Amino acid sequence: MSGLGIAGSGRAARTFLARLRATGFAPRPAAEDLPGLKTLLLVPRDIGECETLLFEAEGFARNAPALQTIVLLATLSPRYVRALRGRIRAEIALVDAPFSGSIRAAEQGALTFFVGGRREDVDRIAPIFDRLGAKAIRMGGFGAAMAAKVMNDFLAASSNAMTRIALDWAEAQGIDEARLLDVTGETLGGLALPGDDTGGHAPAGPGGDEGVTALVREVEIALDNALAGAHLTPPRALEDVFRGLRQRHLH
Structure with a gap:
């Protein structure tokens, strides 16, 4: 070519x-x-x-x-x-x-x-x-591919964040994190962190401030892609949840 x-x-x-x-x-x-x-x-x-x-x-x-x-x-x-x-x-x-x-x-x-x-x-x-x-x-x-990729990333970000919350709850009850993940079969693909140039998701654990920033960014882009009249309440609530997540590194 x-x-x-x-x-x-x-x-x-x-x-x-x-x-x-x-x-x-x-x-x-x-x-x-x-x-x-x-x-x-x-x-x-x-x-x-x-x-x-x-x-x-x-x-x-x-x-x-x-x-x-x-x-x-x-x-x-x-x-x-x-x-x-x-x-x-x-x-x-x-x-x-x-x-x-x-x-x-x-x-x-x-x-x-x-x-x-x-x-x-x-x-x-x-x-x-x-x-x-x-x-x-x-x-x-x-433009359709970009919209599809953003929706894919939003779904992955939501799953990622909910996994963090579940692990926090488990930790508070004395449940071993590794055993819980083994039982649930959670693969935790991880989000691409800012600056890693993947353009998508990468198998790197979502730890620290950069991981939280990446989660918030996925929701912001998804909201930017929403059509007029779309129901935005759950995504905006998720954005608030993501901003409040504590830092954690998966063991």
Whole structure:
């Protein structure tokens, strides 16, 4: 695939670059070949970096004359992502592809991608997902994948937080935490912590302030994605619960 470039400052971007090179592709950092850039794999850490890469310092959306496709490989606000369609010229295809998995899974090509976009656009870049992940699940049009990923993360965050509360109650009654987890079969996949660049969930125990911050963030993004007239009382109550969780590391 010619004209393939990657942009993003985090570890995930570097991992994707190395993985594609190791599996027969020849991607380059996108800024090295603006005139020849056709497919941009955008791996921003947050909305601020996405804005910088697309419209400000690098300005790929305006400064790459041959650009045909932008693939957004990150978990961002679905509302923000959908609005990108009106800010980028219509001839550039947009695909959103947030992923679930750790950096180790990325290195092994074992990620799961949620994919949104026109079918012909997704089919054209399917070989990229084949090399970067174990599974790519098409969710619908552009923006649908981001919404699905946010809902998936919200469900996982809710389960994670309720598990913490149950363990606190068990501890107060003198119940051994390890034995309780063994009986319930709880796998506790853990939430991706800020800065780990997974874009999804990672098998790292949810401990300390960063773990609580991650739980709150998942609810905030889910609320941002809610449709007009949606019932928001339970999510807002969960947000308050999450903010009050005490720090704990699972044994």
